[in-house]
Amino acid sequence: MWIRNISIAIIAVFFAACSGSDDSGMGPGGSADDFDRQAMLAHMADNIIIPVYADLDAKLDGLVAAKNAFVSQPDQTNLLALRTAWLEAYKTWQYAEMFNIGKAEEIDYNFQMNVYPTSVTDVENNIAAGSYDLSHVNNNDAVGFPALDYLLYGVGETDTDILAVYNGENGAAYLQYLSDVSDRMKALTSEVLTDWQSLYRDSFVKNTGTSATGSVSKITNDYIYYYEKGLRANKIGIPAGVFSAEPLPDRVEAYYNGEVSRELAMTALDAVKDFFNGVSYNSNPSTNGFADYLNYLNELNAGEDLNALINAQFNTAGDAISGLNPSFSQQIATDNTMMTQAYDELQKAVVLLKVDMVQAFNVSIDYVDADGD
Amino acid sequence: MNRFTDAAPLAVFRILFGVMMCFSIIRFWYNGWIEKLYLEPSFHFSYYGFEWVKPLGSWTYVLFAVCGLSAVGIALGYRYRISASVFFLSFTYIELMDKTTYLNHYYFISLVGFLMIFLPASAYYSLDTFRLKKSYRKVPCWTIDSIKLMLAIVYFYAGLAKLNSDWLLRAMPLKIWLPSKYDLPLVGGSFMQQEWFHFSMSWAGMLYDLAIPFLLLYRKTRLLAFGLVVFFHVFTRVLFPIGMFPFIMIVSTLIFFDAGFHHKILSFIDKLTDRFSGWIGRGASVTFYENLIPTGSKWIKVMLIGFFAFQLLIPFRYLFYPGELFWSEEGFRFSWRVMLMDKVGYTTYLIRNGETGKSFEVDNSDFLTPFQEKQMSFQPDFILEYAHYLGDHFSAQGHENVEVYARSYVALNGRLSQPFINDTVNLYREKESFKPKNWILPFNDEIKGL
Incomplete structure (x- = not known):
């Protein structure tokens, strides 16, 4: 008789254990000394991510308006206005690229906004063909900010040459492509913003589970991935030749513009630092960033002050970058060691984020929920 | 050494072990881990001396199927010794394919699987008794004791660690x-x-x-x-x-429970499988005998003594290595050090032309899955093996005078990350061996104890 009881008990604990390990997304923690991860996620969503997307959406509205003016009258004044709108939006984009989560991840948003170097061949072929599927993965390097960079600065040597293209024989096709690329950037951004505002915000905030698919784990991974790849490697490392035999000065961000690669990189570093510290993008107070979470865990573990170390390293890296030429391709041509030094400083923060912060948060840095022991 | 005991506990262990293993294989398959862990990676980390054990492409599925079926064979006690041998070999092969997936409990299963080959676990309540028309009520005590000893070693050594x-x-x-x-x-x-x-x-x-x-x-x-x-x-x-x-x-x-308890389990299984009860186990045509003396039991006993001596000693092999065990992990695996430390690493590689001094950094995600990269980043033998893979890869690509350097940082149990590998040592020239790895930087702290 008690055999059956034992087996029933075993089966019961089996199910209890199985369901217990799942992502139950239980409510808020309870006692006062527990760090409220849900509040952290809500702060990230409401005061950083959604305001960033809203601002980007507004800036892209401006870009589309400037584009429309340029399309109706492709002259020098409208070109300059369009370039200004492009740069404004591009700087705001530096705050948005790290959030590859939710709708953005689902529709490969980042890959349609900022893959560089842009492929001049693909852009020109699309324009020549007159029909194209801008959402296609093969066109990822023919759309977004880098494609506009080429269209606004690179289709001719001088502004006169550039305007000649838009007013020339194929001008209509170029204007059409410029228009389609801009409209698509705006449409994609609106899609991501709307999803955050309507549905995703709540599921993001409520998903406080500890598994690899929980929001804390995902946003931490996205953040570190962006810092390592999008910022450290793409903006500095790859052009400086860290990953290749020779430097690749044409791989810098905004290559055709030729003057703003440092400004974009500095903006990106500010964005990364602000997100780490929980600095609100809107006017709300700044709390509850990774920094606060680290402080809480640090107190618990009597460990090193990671928050201070990471901020100090961000500042050192910022100093190294601000000492560079405004144009990274210029910097690479004149003194590439300064580029690689800036890279090394950025790299030191990767160690602190990817090793020390990940250990403190105890989040998994891979998405395989395989067994441990 | 020649005392006898009721065969039921061994039979129950056989059945439950087989069922659990079969279920584990199904779960592994169902979760998509065969693809994720064995088929998708382009490179696999091998155990020293077992570099020839690799995933078999699509045949890997067959391997898992064979392993699962042999587990069923064990549970049913059907051609038991063959089933147990096939299970041990297939399961161990699977574990040897890539050490990224090393888990102490997989090692435990391989060891029990090995033991099971030599234990007369199908002497009672098995299809074999029906097939051979004879069954034994008692088996030598040492057969059951050896499983108890194996379990005791796992727990006790995990405690010592x-x-x-x-x-x-x-x-x-x-x-x-x-x-x-x-x-x-x-x-x-x-x-x-x-x-x-x-x-x-x-x-x-x-x-x-x-x-x-x-x-x-x-x-x-x-x-x-x-x-x-x-x-x-x-x-x-x-x-x-x-x-x-x-x-x-x-x-x-x-x-560990008495035979009476196991007989209750068996009669419970009988009730569950009422329809088949004449067919499984105690069919009328089976003749029952008392004491089973396994063939070759003298040699089996000698072998078991060697096996357990090895089990008792091997976890202490770390004493032959200088430095902190948790840091260098020389002698860490196969020692029941279960969930014992938290270690996170970050390791990048520099490929340098020894002649010109020109170098470039490797993007690990070009070669490793995130899971492999994570495991590689804090385990020196992984770091060395991957360095050789990179050296071979870039040499084959036409790079000359290839040297491979690792820049590695590791955090152990909440300590601030420290440099882990000497980044002036060309790892492409270092060879894997059981000797201490002198290119692991010292651990700047002390962990006292065993």
Whole structure:
């Protein structure tokens, strides 16, 4: 008789254990000394991510308006206005690229906004063909900010040459492509913003589970991935030749513009630092960033002050970058060691984020929920 | 050495082990881990001396199927020795394919699988008894005792490994792991965040591991011990992603119970399989004998003595290496150091032309899955093997005078990350061996204890 009881008990604990390990997304923690991860996620969503997307959406509205003016009258004044709108939006984009989560991840948003170097061949072929599927993965390097960079600065040597293209024989096709690329950037951004505002915000905030698919784990991974790849490697490392035999000065961000690669990189570093510290993008107070979470865990573990170390390293890296030429391709041509030094400083923060912060948060840095022991 | 005991506990162990293993294989397959862990990676980390063991492409599925079927064969006791041999070989082959997936509990299963080949576990209540028309009621005591000893070693050594200052005096790594379980109902926001709880769990875990073999051996404490086993393993299952292991251990410890208990389990199975009861097990045509003396038992006993001597000694091989075991991990695996430390690493590689001095950095994601990269980043033997892979790869691509350097940072049990590998050593020229790896930088702290 008690055999059956034992087996029933075993089966019961089996199910209890199985369901217990799942992502139950239980409510808020309870006692006062527990760090409220849900509040952290809500702060990230409401005061950083959604305001960033809203601002980007507004800036892209401006870009589309400037584009429309340029399309109706492709002259020098409208070109300059369009370039200004492009740069404004591009700087705001530096705050948005790290959030590859939710709708953005689902529709490969980042890959349609900022893959560089842009492929001049693909852009020109699309324009020549007159029909194209801008959402296609093969066109990822023919759309977004880098494609506009080429269209606004690179289709001719001088502004006169550039305007000649838009007013020339194929001008209509170029204007059409410029228009389609801009409209698509705006449409994609609106899609991501709307999803955050309507549905995703709540599921993001409520998903406080500890598994690899929980929001804390995902946003931490996205953040570190962006810092390592999008910022450290793409903006500095790859052009400086860290990953290749020779430097690749044409791989810098905004290559055709030729003057703003440092400004974009500095903006990106500010964005990364602000997100780490929980600095609100809107006017709300700044709390509850990774920094606060680290402080809480640090107190618990009597460990090193990671928050201070990471901020100090961000500042050192910022100093190294601000000492560079405004144009990274210029910097690479004149003194590439300064580029690689800036890279090394950025790299030191990767160690602190990817090793020390990940250990403190105890989040998994891979998405395989395989067994441990 | 020639005492005999009831065969039922061994039969029950065989059945439950087979069922658990079959279920584990199905679960592994169902979760898509065959593809993810064995088919998708372009490079696999091998155990020293087993570099020839690699995934078999699409045949890997067949390998898993064979392993699962042999587990069924074990459960049913059908051509038992062949089933057990096939299970041991296929399961061990799977584990040797890529050491990225090393888990102590897989090692445990390989060892038990090996033992099972030599134990007369199908002498009673098996299809073989029906096939051969004879069954034995008693088997030599040492056959069941050897499984008990194996289990006792796992627990006791896991307890010994916890006798160190990080575990007992800093409550590490539980102090890192438990607060991150904030989403557990009831305890997540409260106990899991409290220091006293981290210390209590560390000490309780250590005492549990050291004491449980003895509590299970003595009849008076056995039921209490089993209760503890169930509680402990369910608790760890809730806290950590440890898959089937807790259930395998819970079921395995049943072997410590009396034969009477196992007969009840068997009659319970009889009831479940009422329709087949004439067919499975105790069919009328089977003749029952008393004592089974396994063929070659003298040699088997000699072999078992060697096997257990090896098991008792091998976890102490780390004493031959200088430096901190947790840091260098020389002699860490195959020693029942279960969930003992938290280690995170970050390792990047520089490919340098020895002649021109020109160098470039490798993007690890070009070659490794995120899981492999994670495991590689803090384990020196992985770092060396991957360095050689990179050296070979870039040499084959036409790069000349290839030298490979690793820049590695590792954080252990909440300490601030430190440089891990000497980045002036060309790893492409270093050879894997059992000798100490002198290119591992010293650990700037001390962990006292075993």
